[in-house]
Amino acid sequence: MTLNSSSVDRIFDVSALVSAEDWAWHQRALDFGHHHLHPHIDNDFDAKHFRHEIVSQLGKSGFLGMHIAGYGCAGASATAYGLVCHALEQVDSGWRTLVSVQGSLAMGAIAHWGSEAQKEEWLPRMARGEVLGCFALTEPEGGSDPAAMTTFARRDGSDWVLNGTKRWIGLATLADVAILWAQTDDGVRGFIIPTDTPGFHAAEITNKLSMRASVQCEITLTDLRLPDSARLENALGLRGPFTCLTEARYGIAWGVMGAAKSCLDVAVERATSREVFGRPIGANQLIQAKLANMLVEYQKGMLLALHLGTLHDVNELTPAQVSIGKLNNVREAISIASQARSILGGDGITSDFPVMRHMANLESVRTYEGTDEIHTLILGRELTGIPAF
Ligand SMILES: Cc1cc2nc3c(=O)[nH]c(=O)nc-3n(C[C@H](O)[C@H](O)[C@H](O)COP(=O)(O)OP(=O)(O)OC[C@H]3O[C@@H](n4cnc5c(N)ncnc54)[C@H](O)[C@@H]3O)c2cc1C
Incomplete structure (x- = not known):
């Protein structure tokens, strides 16, 4: 950088x-x-x-x-x-x-x-960063289908009693508070749970080969009791978590272009400084073609992000438009990182360069907040009116 x-x-x-x-x-x-x-x-x-x-x-x-x-x-x-x-x-x-x-x-x-x-x-x-939060939606049995969630909040007098398991929850072992989504008798509801509440247990997933400077966890809830004041007052149904996901996916469409830019900058620098066959590798048309393609996709991805930002700032951004941004920009960032890796040759697989780290991280980004397949199906439904999930 x-x-x-x-x-x-x-x-x-x-x-x-x-x-x-x-x-x-x-x-x-x-x-x-x-x-x-x-x-x-x-x-x-x-x-x-x-x-x-x-x-x-x-x-x-x-x-x-x-x-x-x-x-x-x-x-x-x-x-x-x-x-x-x-x-x-x-x-x-x-x-x-x-x-x-x-x-x-x-x-x-x-x-x-x-x-x-x-x-x-x-x-x-x-x-202010004094209180760290996490967001617990995904469960072990298939994160792509939140409607199938089995974590359940049962009404008990004026309290709620929660049981269930959440997986892949960012920062849960460190968080002070969890925003956790659970099924109830009348639909999905969100709860604000201080993580020192008895019955809350988080364990870090330690064998990741991606996002290694970040923390993801499994959460277990065992007879966790909350007052009704911990319920997110206005959320009922999957619209609750989906609204938050749309917002985060919007940020991803921009963010991944940052990872792509880091890779592109490194590849240009290497293309002009690394000499093979007696001249910079960037003097070869095949290398220049890769760089040019990377630049084209980077610029397109940024223009898409800027377009989404403009729509968002006038409150006209739709979830389907965000799906276009998330799907395209993550896919192209992965492609840019992969081409950069090839331009760096063997050194590209080392930590002398950030490229392999970005590649590994981007595989997580491709998966969370809706996989490629899920965003493809969102757009297919938008075009045809037929849900094919
Ligand atoms: C690093 C990281 C951080 C995360 N952070 C959080 C977090 O903070 N909070 C949170 O709640 N979750 C988080 N997640 C979870 C993430 O959102 C899920 O991993 C994601 O939704 C996919 O769920 P899954 O892993 O269970 O895959 P699955 O749902 O099991 O899907 C597996 C594969 O099947 C495909 N698939 C599934 N259904 C269909 C279908 N109908 N048609 C075609 N293909 C299909 C998927 O696209 C995927 O390729 C995180 C995940 C990771 C890796």
Whole structure:
């Protein structure tokens, strides 16, 4: 990741397409990544270390829940949020994931579906990074079909009693609070669960070969008792979690282009500095063709993200449009990372370069928040009116 503009920035000047205020957010996030994340990321990925202390620094910088208005949040535009995701994911998808989980999923659920008292209780502290949240929707038996969830909240007098298992939940062993979705007698409901509540247990999934500088967990709920005041007051049905997922998927469409840019910058640099057969490898048409294709897909992906941002900022963004962004941009980011890896030759598989790390991370991003197949089926349903899930 470089702070100075690269030849990619010269050819495609994103700053010319956004407001000065939104661009300033991007620059601040690039600077944050450069100083706080980049120096450690290779070691952290190797050691499977999550740098917990960074969370409060992200909060101080205003990045957590930054597009929520009021309650101590920055109230920035959706485009600014996207540009921050892009900057953080230039370093590592794990850090953009944290901002997505905290801001779009956990805080987003409270901001969208919580009562006034719940917003006031949780959002200011979460924006400052004093309280870390997680978002628990997926279950072990098939994350693609949340309607099949078996975690159940039973009414017991004025309380709720929850039992069940959630899998792949980001940050759950470290989180202070979980936004957890459970089936009830009258549909899916969301609950705000302090993680020190008796009956809450989280265990880290430790054998990951992707997102190694980030934490994902399995949660078990055993007769966990909550007062009714812990229920997200306005959420009933799968619209609750899906609204939060749309918001997070929007950020992903921007973020993965950051990982792609990191790979493209490295590939251009290597193409001009590495000499084989007595000349830079970038002097070969086959290498230039790869670089040109990567640039074309990067620019298309960024224009798509900018378009989604513009729609979001005037409240006209639809879930299907977000599916287009998530599906296309993750797919193309993976392709760009793979082509960059080939241009780097053998060195491309080492941690001397960020490319293999991005490739491994992007496989997670392809899977979470709706797999390629699920977004394809969402778009197929949109076109035909026929659900084919
Ligand atoms: C790093 C990481 C972080 C995550 N963070 C969170 C989190 O914070 N909170 C949370 O709730 N979840 C989280 N998840 C879970 C994630 O959302 C799920 O992994 C995802 O929804 C897919 O579910 P699954 O892994 O059970 O795959 P499955 O649902 O078992 O799917 C397996 C394969 O079958 C395909 N498939 C399924 N149904 C169909 C169909 N009808 N037609 C065609 N193909 C189909 C899928 O596309 C996929 O390729 C995370 C996952 C990862 C890897």
